[in-house]
Amino acid sequence: MNIEKNDIMLEMKNISKNFPGVKALDDVTFDLGKGEILGLLGENGAGKSTLIKILSGDYSLEEGEIYIDGEKKIFTSPHESLEAGIRVIYQELNTFDALTVAENIFAGQLVRNKFGIINWNKMVKEARQILTNLGSDINPNEYMENLSVGGKQLIEIAKAIRKKAKILVMDEPTSALSEKDVLILYSVVRKLKSEGVSIIYITHRIEEIFELTDRVVVLRDAKKVGEVLTKDTSRAELINMIVGRKLSEQYKKKDITKGRIIFEVKNINYLDKVKDVTFSIKQGEIVAFFGLLGSGTHTLFSVLFGDKKKTSGEICVEGKKVDIRHPFAAKLNKIGYIPYDRKEEGVALPLKIRENITATNLENIGKGFMLDRNIENKHAQSWFEKLSMKAPGLETIVKSLSGGNQQKVVVAKWLERNSKIFLMSEPTRGIDIGSKAEIYEIAEELCSQGAAVLIVSGELPEILSISDRIFVMKDGAIAGEFITKNTNQEELMHSATA
Amino acid sequence: MIEEKSIKDNKSFWQKINIFKVNSISPSLIIVVIVMYAVFGGINQDFFSFQNFKGIIASLSVTGIMSVGLAFVVLTGNFDVSIGSILGISAVIMGKLFNVAGGNIPIPVIIIIGLLVGAAVGALNGFLVTVVGINSVITTLGTLAVFRGLSFLYANEPSLIKNKAYVALGRGFIAKTIPYTIIYMLVIFVAGYLILRYTKFGRDIYQVGANPSAARLAGISTRKMQFWAFVIAGVTSAMAAVIMTSQAAFAQGEFGLGFEFTILTIVILGGISLAGGRGTLVGVVIALIIINSISNGLTMMSVPVNWREAFNGIILIAAILIDSVRVKRRELLKA
Amino acid sequence: MEKNLPEKKKFNFKLTDTIILLIALIALVVFFGFMNKDFFKYDNISSMLKNMVITGILALGLTPLMIARGLDISFGASISFTGVLMAVLYARGTPLVPTMIIGIIAATLIGLLNGFLIETFDLLPIILTLGTMSIFTAIAYVMSGAHSLPMLTDQLYYFATKSFLKVPLPLFLLILFTIVFWFILTYTKIGRVIYIIGANPKVANLSGIKVKNVRIYLYTFMGVVAGVASIVMVAITGVGNPLAGARMSLPVLSAVVLGGISLAGGAGSVWGTTVGVLIVTVIFNGLSVLNVPSYYIQMFQGVALILIVSLYEIRNTRAARR
Secondary structure: OOOOOOHHHEEEEEEEEEEEEEEEEEEEEEEOOOOOOOEEOOOOOOHHHHHHHHOOOOOOOOOOOOOHHOOEOOOOOHHHHHHOOEEEOOOOOOOOOOOHHHHHOOOOOOEEEEOOEOOOHHHHHHHHHHHOOOOOOOOOOOOOOHOOOOHHHHHHHHHHHHHOEOOOEOOOOOOOOOOHHHHHHHHHHHHHHHHHOEEEEOOOOHHHHHHHHHHHEEEEEOOEEEEEEHHHHHHHHHHHHHHHHHHOOOOOOOOOOOOOOOEEEEEEEEEEOOOEEEEEEEOOOEEEEEEOOOOOOOHHHHHOOOOOOOOOEEEEEEEEOOOOHHHHHHHOOOOEEEEOOOHHOOOOOOOEEHHHHHHOOOOOHHOOOOOOOOHHHHHHHHHHHOOOOOOOOOOOEHOOOHHHHHHHHHHHHHHHOOOOEEEEEEOOOOHHHHHHHHHHHHHHHHHHHHOOOEOOOOOOHHHHHHHEEEEEEOEEEEEEEEEEEHOOOHHHHHHHOO | OOOOOOOOOOOOOHHHHHOOOOOOHHHHHHHHHHHHHHHHHHHHHHHHOOHHHHHHHHHHHHHHHHHHHHHHHHHHOOOOOOOHHHHEEEHHHHHHHHOOHOOOOOOHHHHHHHHHHHHHHHHHHHHHHHOOOOOOOHHHHHHHHHHHHHHHHOOOOOOEEEOHHHHHHHOOOOOOOOOHHHHHHHHHHHHHHHHHHHEEEHHHHHHHHHOHHHHHHHOEEEOHHHHHHHHHHHHHHHHHHHHHHHHOOOEOOOOOOOOHHHHHHHHOOOOOOOOOOOOOHHHHHHHHHHHHHHHHHHHHOOOHHHHHHHHHHHHHHHHHHHHHHHHHHHHHHHH | OOOOOOOOOOOOOOOOHHHHHHHHHHHHHHHHHHHHHHOHHHHHHHHHHHHHHHHHHHHHHHHHHHHOOOOOOOOHHHHHHHHHHHHHHHHOOOOOHHHHHHHHHHHHHHHHHHHHHHHHHOOOOHHHHHHHHHHHHHHHHHHHOOEEEEEEOHHHHHHEEEHEEEEHHHHHHHHHHHHHHHHHHHHEEEHHHHHHHHHHHHHHOOOOHHHHHHHHHHHHHHHHHHHHHHHHHHHHHOOOOOOOOOOOOOHHHHHHHHOOOOOOOOOOOHHHHHHHHHHHHHHHHHHHHOOOOHHHHHHHHHHHHHHHHHHHHHHHHHHHHO
16 A cells, blocks of 8 residues: 555465365455554454465465565475564464473574574573563463463464564464453554564454554455555444445344243353353343353353363253263253364264264164164255255265355254254354354244253354343353343453453 | 463472372382382392392393384374384394404494494384374384394394404493493483483474474474484484394394383383373483383292283383373363 | 365275275286186185184274274284183183183173273273283283193084085184174164264264263274184184284284275275275285295285375375365
């Protein structure tokens, strides 16, 4: 945009990337000025992570060109990208848990003397200095595995800035930080900017864009859909660019009558990850759980489903106390689970749609030891049609389906089992907007037939548009309960970080 | 300010030696050694005799040196069950070389060829695991069969080694008390420790094992590190072959048969986690002493050799159980 | 999008693979027949088929276990131990049937021990079974005093030497096993459960399948199979030999992997295993008919295992690139 040619640090031109069956990036072009903070926005699956991984050399570049300081670069490995002065702080932590903090900070470039021998004392000292600059008193000799998620994220930041970077990419660096730590991070980012470092800042929180960035690039469905100077834009305009339709067109929740209490949880504890959680849910209700990374929302669902064994507490289904020590017991008590990691935990990718759907209910398909293929086909076919899956047929391998259709298979699995309580962990993660709406409709349909739906989601707009009630979790405990129509993003975020 | 509890060293004695909770298992292993010596010494006074200690020490070096090499491989998250057969093939080749050309090939040349053979087999293992991408246990199970077969085939009968200087390498003593071989072993252990602790190469080995994808993102070539770990294991096995042939003054196809099992036990018991990236050679040394003393103590108690092997199996299972409980505990804390 | 990495494609056993393997089998048979006329003699074929029974039964037992991502390499030790145990019991005057029952129970308990330890403590199957292998091999040595103990009975002798319609009797046992395993894996609920676990154990667990229990059953069942194999071994050789099982691991593993069962689990079928067993048997019999020394055969086993796995790995990487 308004940058002189020789002030440009990075240019990514006409970048495209294909994965089997998906276009992850489609002709994306942008540039980054020296000492500029560029905000990169987009929904999950819009292509941000892919773009970053191409820049970091983690993915190979198939189409397009990358220029750094006017020089054309081709990265075939992360090593070459590092050499070119690019540092990436990934959203997923990439730490060596078995090693110390100091070694993590200097990973790949350990402090050595002139004979090439590692100087541990100096390394620890320098690590302590870097951490002090970041306002932290973490002991550099501590083993990484003893740190909290927030602490690990801070180490990732320390790792990226230990050596002066030309380009620093931060992928949602604040997702696990407390409000206080976020402020420290902001000051670090501004300081780096003043030192001339170019920064790409990826975030979900639009307020951070206005707090930090000079310019914003928005991706949607693998394409660049907008580029504006931060001072010339508004929150509403950015949201429009991200979701691609007017806010008024966002999902509208139907009114569903509530029934009896179907699911009660009393004082559930799991180690120190879930603390004294108590709540109850009625038939027809959609209840959302919100919290930052490490707040315990996902762990809570694993415990409720019996994948992790609770340390203490009580679970009641339809008024009866139940003992859930294994997913098998949860299944018998009509609890269904849609896990966070769909491809690794939700569906068995190499198997067929039919085989995935009936996996929960083999006991009831055929007599005794025998599997009755006619019954199986009939069952699977009925869910295939009811959930309007888009696939050639029941015999299609699940791996070849889109994310939305795979998610429908997971839902079908639990419908097949006649579940009444649905635990959904980020059910719309990495799914396109059209399918998202379908998933919401399915959730409401379940509720109107007397089921109850519990959702963990990190996306506040999603939570606010589909839930009846919201529990905010922090440090494993419930930090607040809100009636959806009486609350807003700011209040929830405050409750989650305070 | 992110609040983290800094490590405080006021842990209780029990906390320091609880094998399931600490980062280093060496203190707990030392206690095992003390208890074990008390038991063996109590049962048989001769256990503490000078002669017996000399015997234990002389038997340490072959397994000890090979443990160092295997530790490198396990640290990167792989296995090598072919090390015993590498010892065999390189011993057999060196034995033959002493008997060709009128026995005139200089000792250093023979030793270097022996070590090169070890390196080559290690490189073959490394190639199959990192480039072709076969599971390391299967790969080395295959090469184990190949090279054990080859060494039997090549040396049906023992080839005698009459070179006195060479034999002295394995049988000599410093001041009539300290065997040379224990010096070799100590040198290898110290070198291994220093490499693992103070060089980029060594730390890269740890990082690759601890988290391969993070290591890649830190600019480390995971394949290269795994490859070199296999080469190191091959070379140390060949070193063990040098010691064994010089001690025995002959070479034979069955040298090193079944060693992989004992050495795997030593390495795992020494706290090198099967999950990769954890443990140090300090633990391995102590485990080495434990295993050799047990075998020695059982011999002195006249336990038949086959029972001793069964005992080895039990120790291996105990070692992986300890490792697994440690891993589980960490995961529980992480979750 | 972040999870959309090109994943390594699991090897699926398809009809085309069976055909390729069958062609290889025919080629091998023709080759060995051409090299040595004795290969086609009834005596050789019948002895080859008898030897195949033990490899075949073990490979079949390993098939569901490996599909469900388990692994057992202690079956060789289990055979030796059970064989020696039966010989000792029989020599002390225990009647044949109770002896065989005790033998099978002992082997079953070894399988149960493997499964229990592996699944309770999340151990690596290959390492744990390496441990149990050494323990039971050692016990077999101690019990037998490192000798082969004779165990000659009329019934077992009859079973091992007589044939029906020119087909050696043990072969009927293998055919029965093949049909039972094929039926279980194809038409029963437990068969489906095994494939689901193999496709993704985590998903199976979160679908309310008791993955650990199922695997413990499979390890235990592998023990039963090893017990049966041990009886066949005793019948054919007439002795309980502490060395009997030691050389079984490589051919059995090779046969199973050759049949299309990936070490990563999830894929495979009884027919693949059967063809794998046939090929392995023909190769090793063919080599010994050609008077290749046994050391060469041992080496060849190693080379074959590496080659087979390499070919699959290279193929899988190619498939993943596409």
